[in-house]
Amino acid sequence: MSSSILRIAVSGLQAAQAGLATTGHNIANANTPGFSRQEAIQQNRNGLFTGSGYLGRGVDVATVIRRYDNLLTAQARSAQSAASHFSALEAQASAIDNLLADPEMGLAPALAEFFAGVNTLASHPGDAAARQAMLSSAEALASRMHLLDGSLANRQAGIDRRIETTVASVNELSRQIAELNDRVGRESAAGQPPNDILDRRDALIRDLSALTSATAVAQSDGSLNIFMANGQALVVGSTAFQLRAAPDRFDPARRVVGLVAGSGFVEFTADTLFGGELGGLLAARRDVLDPAQNELGRVAIALADAFNAQHRLGQDRTGAPGGDFFTIASPWTGAATTNTGNAQLTAAFSATGALTGSDYDVRFDAGGWTLTRLSDGTSQVFATLPATLDGVTLDLGSGAPAVGDRYLLRPTRDGAGGLGVFVTDPLRIAAGAPVRTAATSTNLGSGAISPGVVNALDPNLAQPVTITFTAAGTFSVSGTGTGNPAGLAYTPGMSLSYNGWQVTLSGQPAPGDSFTVVANAGGVGDNRNALALAALQTARFVGGASSANEAYGALVAAVGSSTHEASLAARSQGALSAEADIAVERVSGVNLDEEAANLLKFQQAYQAAGKVIQTAAAMFDTLISITSR
Secondary structure, eight states: OHHHHHHHHHHHHHHHHHHHHHHHHHHHTTTSTTOOOEEEEEEEOOOEEETTEEEOOOEEEEEEEEOOOHHHHHHHHHHHHHHHHHHHHHHHHHHHHHHHTOTTTSHHHHHHHHHHHHHHHHHOTTOHHHHHHHHHHHHHHHHHHHHHHHHHHHHHHHHHHHHHHHHHHHHHHHHHHHHHHHHHHHHHTTTSOOHHHHHHHHHHHHHHHHHSOOEEEEOTTSOEEEEOTTSOEEEETTEEOOEEEEEOSSOTTSEEEEEEETTEEEEOOTTTOOSHHHHHHHHHIIIIIHHHHHHHHHHHHHHHHHHHHHHHTSBOTTSOBOOOSEEOOOOEEEEOTTOSSOOEEEEEESOGGGOOSOOEEEEEETTEEEEEETTTOOEEEESSSOEEETTEEEEEEESOOOTTOEEEEESSTTTTTTOEEOOOSGGGOOOBOSEEEEEOTTOOSOOEEOOOEEOSOOTTTTSOEEEEEEETTEEEEEETTTOOOOSEEOOTTEEEEETTEEEEEESOOOTTOEEEEEEOTTOTTOOHHHHHHHGGGTOOOBTTTBOHHHHHHHHHHHHHHHHHHHHHHHHHHHHHHHHHHHHHHHHHSOOHHHHHHHHHHHHHHHHHHHHHHHHHHHHHHHHHHHHTO
8 A cells, every 4th residue: 555655645746846847947948039938737547446445546647748839830920920011111112212302312403403404504505614614513413323323223232131140040940940950849749749849839930931922831840831822832741942033034133032843943922922021122112213213204204305305405505406415224124034036026115205114025936026004914916027116126236036035124124223424515505596586677567486496407507598578468478498488377476486486576567578498607695505405404305294204203202102002011011020028928928926936836836745755655654564463
């Protein structure tokens, strides 16, 4: 009897010792990230049948479990992934917003300064200082474009570097999770869960969720298979698959993310890779950075082209026709490295006012060329090249394409960085108009002719033209390029256009009165073209609907809106993530007050079991003394 009591006491002592060890382990790891509170589970031994009934035989420690809720943990991972995604997106968008919206370093003050210089020139067209100031403001505008474009390009490079670092971290975490899967499988074979290893694996998966979306699927052997948002497996059992930050097939300087599959590479997109810092970086580049750089380039190209077009209609200080004032970057085209043909495409602007700011996917198939606008997915098929779409003409420069070959067209990406001032001599600024008008000194009536404006380049622009009133209400026109019409009806205030110029006739000319339109020789103080150039400040040549300042303002507003949305989402998801962590902590976290109570409970149980052992020993001594008599 004393021996059975001793066995019962020893089992109680061992159970109390296991409880103390588990409680001590909990207390020691109270501040360990990812640690789940453990609990020693006791169960009573089957009783021993006697004539007096079943007598207890003590207690066993069945297992040590961790307090863990799979559903809450999965929700915490998902919330962490979304919070990291929007946090990365907000950080990138905020930096771009601060750059573009800067009241001193943004484009708006440079545009205002440039057109202020043009207006000053219009007020003082013969002043050398005004000409030099206008040229300096143009150079400052180009420099500001370069600064903004360079900052955005640096942001692109920074995202690429961050993508490479994040992919390396994802691969390392995946490798460690696969190793722990193998260890869990081996150690679980003994029939007991390796709680601390499971905690370490869960902590790694949580870290992985912060980098990319990670869904864990439990397997029968205790391992967890990890899948990304696009369904791609990162970890299967003890095998980890590798992501890769590879050069873009169209632009090797740019990084894309994909899966290493044997000797091949499967590229992912921002749409399929939502979640985590990696998804946030890809989304920031696609939804904020790329459109911002494209739109800034569109503003630069449209402004430069409109200014050049008007400048060509003018006449400079030396009397020569005005030429291009700005230099404009050509559209960029890139051939995919996977192409089997050797065709090289070229692109040129056909109408900068029709530019959209989008990039285009170009594909060659048996049916011809398919151009897809990436901003909205709209496609158009052309049987052959050249083809014109959205203000850009695409042509085959050299070589021959093969079926399936693909190209990327970026019409405006280099617009801001490629903007330059072509005019270097202030005398070459075309402030005046190449024609001038005059009324014959012998005119008797009150008729008048406006100074005239030039609205088109014409071979006969500088040819002299005479307007003669043959009667009070009719006139004739003579001169090269006019067709010499006669008997034209006159209405006061009417416009007359020939050879690329336009004049307004007003008043009441007398019969025999005449007016002339001739080449503008010696027009030092002429400011007509300067006025037309200054008017471009409010002209809507960007997309046919906005001025340069309005288009830039819309860009700043769009980036600001994206930043605000990302900020709201980041705060919201951050709060959800914190709530999910609290829910997990309620289940798995260590409460030191509770553990202190458990410590006292198991200490008392240990002491009580020791008393039972002392009692059993005393009973044994009594039996020995009786039997030894």
